[in-house]
Amino acid sequence: MNETSPPAVYDFASAEPKWQQAWEDAGCFLADDVPQGARPKYYVLEMFPYPSGKIHMGHVRNYTLGDVVARYKRARGYQVLHPMGWDAFGLPAENAARERGVHPGVWTRSNIAAMRAELRRMGLAIDWRREFATCDPAYYGQQQRLFLAFLQAGLVERRESFVNWDPVDGTVLANEQVIDGRGWRSGALVEKKKLSQWFFRITKFAPELLASLDTLKRWPERVRVMQAKWIGRSEGARLRFPLVREEAGIAEVEVFTTRPDTLFGMSFVAVAAEHPLAAAAAARDAGAAAFVAACRGMGTSEVALETAEKQGYDTGLTVRHPFLPDRVFPVWIANFVLMEYGTGAIFGCPAHDQRDLDFARKYGLDVLPVVVPAGEDAAAFSVADRAYDGPGLIANSGFLDGLGIEDAKRAAIDAVAARGWGAGVVNWRLRDWGVSRQRYWGCPIPVIHCGTCGIVSVPDSELPLVLPDDVTFDRPGNPLDHHPTWKHVACPTCGAAATRETDTCDTFVDSSWYFARFCSPGSAMPVQRAAVDSWLPVDQYIGGIEHAILHLLYARFATRAMQATGYLDVAEPFAGLFTQGMVTHESYKSADGRWLYPEETVTSDGVVTERANGAPVAVGRVEAMSKSRRNTVDPGAIIGRYGADTARWFILSDNPPERDIQWTESGVVGAYRFVQRLYRLAEASAGSAPGRPARFADAAQALRRVTHRTIASVTQALDDFAFNVAVARVYELAGAVAEADREGGTDGMAFARREAVEVAARLIAPMMPHLGEELFTLLGHDSLLADEAWPEADPSLVAAQSLVIAVQVMGKLRGTIAVAPDATAETVTEAAEAEPNVARLLEGKRVVKRIYVPGRIVNFVVAG
RNA sequence: GCGGGUGUGGUGAAAUGGUAGACGCGCCGGAUUCAAAAUCCGGUUCCGCAAGGAGUGUCGGUUCGAGUCCGACCACCCGCACCA
Numbered sequence: 001m002n003e004t005s006p007p008a009v010y011d012f013a014s015a016e017p018k019w020q021q022a023w024e025d026a027g028c029f030l031a032d033d034v035p036q037g038a039r040p041k042y043y044v045l046e047m048f049p050y051p052s053g054k055i056h057m058g059h060v061r062n063y064t065l066g067d068v069v070a071r072y073k074r075a076r077g078y079q080v081l082h083p084m085g086w087d088a089f090g091l092p093a094e095n096a097a098r099e100r101g102v103h104p105g106v107w108t109r110s111n112i113a114a115m116r117a118e119l120r121r122m123g124l125a126i127d128w129r130r131e132f133a134t135c136d137p138a139y140y141g142q143q144q145r146l147f148l149a150f151l152q153a154g155l156v157e158r159r160e161s162f163v164n165w166d167p168v169d170g171t172v173l174a175n176e177q178v179i180d181g182r183g184w185r186s187g188a189l190v191e192k193k194k195l196s197q198w199f200f201r202i203t204k205f206a207p208e209l210l211a212s213l214d215t216l217k218r219w220p221e222r223v224r225v226m227q228a229k230w231i232g233r234s235e236g237a238r239l240r241f242p243l244v245r246e247e248a249g250i251a252e253v254e255v256f257t258t259r260p261d262t263l264f265g266m267s268f269v270a271v272a273a274e275h276p277l278a279a280a281a282a283a284r285d286a287g288a289a290a291f292v293a294a295c296r297g298m299g300t301s302e303v304a305l306e307t308a309e310k311q312g313y314d315t316g317l318t319v320r321h322p323f324l325p326d327r328v329f330p331v332w333i334a335n336f337v338l339m340e341y342g343t344g345a346i347f348g349c350p351a352h353d354q355r356d357l358d359f360a361r362k363y364g365l366d367v368l369p370v371v372v373p374a375g376e377d378a379a380a381f382s383v384a385d386r387a388y389d390g391p392g393l394i395a396n397s398g399f400l401d402g403l404g405i406e407d408a409k410r411a412a413i414d415a416v417a418a419r420g421w422g423a424g425v426v427n428w429r430l431r432d433w434g435v436s437r438q439r440y441w442g443c444p445i446p447v448i449h450c451g452t453c454g455i456v457s458v459p460d461s462e463l464p465l466v467l468p469d470d471v472t473f474d475r476p477g478n479p480l481d482h483h484p485t486w487k488h489v490a491c492p493t494c495g496a497a498a499t500r501e502t503d504t505c506d507t508f509v510d511s512s513w514y515f516a517r518f519c520s521p522g523s524a525m526p527v528q529r530a531a532v533d534s535w536l537p538v539d540q541y542i543g544g545i546e547h548a549i550l551h552l553l554y555a556r557f558a559t560r561a562m563q564a565t566g567y568l569d570v571a572e573p574f575a576g577l578f579t580q581g582m583v584t585h586e587s588y589k590s591a592d593g594r595w596l597y598p599e600e601t602v603t604s605d606g607v608v609t610e611r612a613n614g615a616p617v618a619v620g621r622v623e624a625m626s627k628s629r630r631n632t633v634d635p636g637a638i639i640g641r642y643g644a645d646t647a648r649w650f651i652l653s654d655n656p657p658e659r660d661i662q663w664t665e666s667g668v669v670g671a672y673r674f675v676q677r678l679y680r681l682a683e684a685s686a687g688s689a690p691g692r693p694a695r696f697a698d699a700a701q702a703l704r705r706v707t708h709r710t711i712a713s714v715t716q717a718l719d720d721f722a723f724n725v726a727v728a729r730v731y732e733l734a735g736a737v738a739e740a741d742r743e744g745g746t747d748g749m750a751f752a753r754r755e756a757v758e759v760a761a762r763l764i765a766p767m768m769p770h771l772g773e774e775l776f777t778l779l780g781h782d783s784l785l786a787d788e789a790w791p792e793a794d795p796s797l798v799a800a801q802s803l804v805i806a807v808q809v810m811g812k813l814r815g816t817i818a819v820a821p822d823a824t825a826e827t828v829t830e831a832a833e834a835e836p837n838v839a840r841l842l843e844g845k846r847v848v849k850r851i852y853v854p855g856r857i858v859n860f861v862v863a864g
Numbered sequence: 865g866c867g868g869g870u871g872u873g874g875u876g877a878a879a880u881g882g883u884a885g886a887c888g889c890g891c892c893g894g895a896u897u898c899a900a901a902a903u904c905c906g907g908u909u910c911c912g913c914a915a916g917g918a919g920u921g922u923c924g925g926u927u928c929g930a931g932u933c934c935g936a937c938c939a940c941c942c943g944c945a946c947c948a
Contacts, residue, residue, distance in 0.1 A: 221869095342948065345948095673902095851882095
C-alpha cells in the first residue's frame with residue numbers, strides 16, 4: 001500500500017469537502033416533519049450504528065447502499081427522509097468506565113463525534129438536523145413515556161422468571177453472554193436465578209406478527225422464514241393426567257402435544273427438571289434431587305445440548321389415562337423436556353417420536369406403534385430404533401382405529417374435551433420479551449416501588465427520568481442501585497418513602513422505535529402524529545442479516561404496541577427490507593503466528609511479505625473483517641487516500657449487494673482509476689453545451705444510442721438494487737465515449753459527446769455524488785446536480801435501428817443476421833435460411849418448423 | 865437432523881426460457897516514453913493450424929431451445945436445533 005495518493009487530474013481531496021459544504025449550505029437533504037406538496041414521500045433508513053468510535057467497512061457498505069437509494073429516489077421526484085442517529089446505550093460504555101475510569105456518557109459522546117465526522121466525509125445525503133442518540137434524555141424520556149403507556153395498556157408486566165445470573169458481576173446476562181455456562185466477562189459459573197423482571201408482552205401479538213409476515217412482500221424470504229420459525233406456531237392439545245397419588249398437593253400433570261392421535265401409544269409422562277412436580281419429587285427423594293441438580297448444572301451451550309444423552313429419573317409417581325382406565329403410566333423427570341416450551345411436560349409415545357424412542361429404549365419402556373403406514377399389517381408393524389413419523393392409519397387405539405392422522409387428532413381432542421381432560425390449543429414458541437437489565441448505561445425504567453401502593457408510574461411531569469451522572473463503577477453490580485440517593489423517593493401516590501426501579505431497559509428497546517422518532521425528532525411527545533402518519537412505514541430499510549430476528553421482531557412489536565396505544569396507525573414499520581452481505585478480506589499471518597493488518601504486509605508478484613522485516617507471510621482465508629484476525633481495512637485511511645467516491649464506487653461494483661464482497665486493494669485502485677478517467681473524459685467536453693445540430697453522422701448517432709440505452713439500463717438496475725450492474729453500464733458508456741473520440745469529429749459529435757458525458761455525470765450522482773457535482777460544474781452548470789431530476793431516455797434512441805438475430809438449427813447457434821426492427825417474420829426467416837452456414841446445414845434436410853421470436857432468434861427444426 | 869441459499873473463465877461476476885461469460889480485477893501483447901510510472905489501444909472459457917467442436921457442480925426430465933423451469937444427487941455457506 002502506498003501512503004500517498006496516486007497521481008490525479010481530479011483533486012478529490014479539495015472537491016469532496018467543497019461539495020459536502022455546498023449541499024449543507026443549500027439544505028439539499030432536509031426533510032419536513034410533515035411532507036408538503038404533491039411529491040410522494042420515500043423514507044429510506046439504514047440501521048443506525050453503535051458508536052464504537054470508528055466506522056468500519058460494513059458501515060461504509062450499509063450507508064453507501066442507503067445513500068444511493070436516497071439520492072436516486074430524490075432525483076426521481078420523491079421527498080426523501082434519510083436520517084441518522086446513534087444506538088448509544090449499552091455495555092461497552094460501562095466496560096470503558098470500569099477499565100479506564102471515563103464516564104460512559106463522556107466516552108459515548110466522544111465516540112459519536114468521531115464517527116459523525118467519518119460519516120460526513122462519506123458525503124451522505126442525510127438530514128443531520130434529525131440526528132439524535134438514544135442516550136439523549138430527550139429520546140429516552142420519550143421512551144419512558146411509551147413504557148408507561150404500554151404498562152397502562154397491559155403490554156408490560158412484571159413477573160418472576162429464571163435468569164442467567166452472574167454472581168461475580170452481580171448482573172443478569174443475556175443468553176449469548178453465557179459461554180459454556182460461564183459469564184463472558186467474569187468467567188464465573190452462571191446460575192439460574194428467579195428474579196422479578198419487566199416483560200414486554202410480545203406474545204399478545206404472536207398471531208398477527210406471524211400472519212402479517214405474508215404482507216411483507218419486499219422482505220427477503222429467509223428473514224420471513226426465520227421470524228416465522230422463531231414465533232413458532234404449533235397446533236395441538238393440552239391434556240391433564242390425574243396423578244394416582246397426589247404429590248405435595250399436586251393432583252395432576254398437564255402436557256402439551258401436537259400428536260393427540262397417538263395417545264394410545266403412550267408409555268410414560270416426562271417433566272422438565274424445573275417443573276414443580278420435579279421439585280416436589282426432589283423434596284422427598286434424594287435421587288430425584290441429585291438428578292434435578294445435575295440437569296441445572298448441565299452446560300447450555302450448543303455443543304453440550306448436541307451431545308447430551310437422553311437421561312431421566314423415575315419419580316415413582318404414576319398417572320391415569322383417559323381411555324385406558326385399567327392402566328397407569330410412570331412419571332419421569334427427563335433432561336430433554338424444556339420447561340420453557342408448552343407446559344414443561346410431555347407424554348411419551350416412543351413408536352412415533354425419536355426422542356421418546358431413544359428414552360424408552362434406554363430405560364426399557366414400552367414401544368407400541370399406533371400409526372401404521374399404508375401397506376403394512378397392523379399386527380406385524382413394529383418400530384426398532386427409528387420412530388415412525390410418517391402418514392398412516394391409526395391402530396391399537398380403540399375408537400380411533402382406522403382413522404387418518406388428522407381425523408384422529410380431532411377425534412382424540414373431542415373425546416378428551418368431552419371428558420374434561422383437556423382441549424385443543426395453539427402453542428407458540430415465542431416468549432415474552434424480558435427487558436430488565438441490572439445496568440447503569442441504559443434507559444431507566446420509570447416506575448417506583450411503594451410498600452403500600454405497589455408499582456407506581458413516575459408522574460409524566462417528572463419525565464424524563466434522567467440517569468444520575470455521579471456514579472461509580474468500582475464494584476460489581478448496578479451503579480444505580482449503589483447510588484446513595486437516586487433511588488430513594490416519596491411515593492407519588494401516598495407520599496410514603498419508596499424506591500425507584502433501578503433496572504434499565506434492554507438496548508433493543510431503544511432501537512425498536514427510533515425510526516418513528518426520526519419523523520419528528522423534536523416532538524414533545526414520543527412522536528408527532530401527523531409526521532408518523534405521513535412518513536411511516538419506512539419504504540426501504542437496509543442493514544445486516546444478523547438482525548433478522550430480534551431487532552426486526554422487536555421493532556414490529558413496538559410498532560403494534562404504539563398502534564394499540566394510539567401513537568401511530570401502521571402495523572408494520574418496514575415495508576421494504578434489504579439485507580446486505582458482509583465485507584470480507586484476506587487474512588495474513590506471520591511466520592511466528594501473529595495476525596497482521598493488511599498495511600503491515602507488502603505484496604509483490606503475488607508473494608506477500610511482512611513490511612517491517614521482509615519475512616514471508618501466510619495468506620489465510622477470505623473472511624469477514626474482524627479485529628481479532630486483523631483483516632480489517634480502515635475506511636478513514638481509504639477515504640483519505642482515494643476519496644469517498646472511490647470507496648463508494650468500489651463497494652457498489654463487482655458484487656450484488658446482498659452477497660459478501662471481498663475488499664481488495666487492486667479493486668479500489670481500479671475504482672480510483674475510473675474516477676480519474678471519467679474526469680478526463682469530461683474535460684474534453686468542458687464548458688457550455690454546443691447547439692443541437694441539424695443532423696448526426698452515424699458515429700454520433702451511435703453514441704447517442706449508447707447514451708440513452710445507458711439511461712434506461714442504469715435506471716432499471718437501480719430500481720432492481722443491482723448496483724453492480726449499474727456500475728458496469730456506466731463503464732460501458734465511458735468506453736463508448738472513448739471509442740467515439742477515436743472516430744473523430746463528425747457531424748453532431750460534439751453534441752453527442754457532451755450529452756454522453758453529462759448523462760454519465762447524472763447517472764453516477766447517486767453513487768459518486770462529489771464527482772457528479774464536479775463534472776456537472778465542469779460542463780458549465782452553475783446549479784447543484786443534487787437538485788437535478790433523473791435523466792429521461794429518449795425512446796426513439798433506445799429502440800434499436802437494426803437487430804442482430806441469432807439463427808439456430810435444432811436449438812444450436814449457427815450464425816447471426818442483421819435485420820431491420822420492423823422486418824416481418826417472413827423476411828427474417830428467409831434471411832436466416834439464406835445465411836451461408838445455416839444454408840449449408842439445412843441443405844438436403846426438411847425444415848419441419850420455423851420458430852421466430854421477434855427481435856431475438858430464429859430456430860429451424862429439421863427432420864431426417 | 866430441519867430450513868434457506870449458492871455452485872458459471874485465472875478471479876469478482878453478467879445474462880425477461882432465446883447469441884453464456886457483459887463489466888471490473890489479473891494476465892499477455894502493442895502505442896506513448898531516454899526509461900519508468902501514469903495513460904491509451906488490442907487480446908484473454910477450453911480443445912483445434914483452421915473449419916469446427918465442447919462448455920454454466922453431477923445425472924436425468926420438460927421444451928423448437930435450459931445457466932435459467934422440474935426431479936434426484938454432490939459440494940460449500942448461512943440460520944435453527946431435544947420446541948413434544
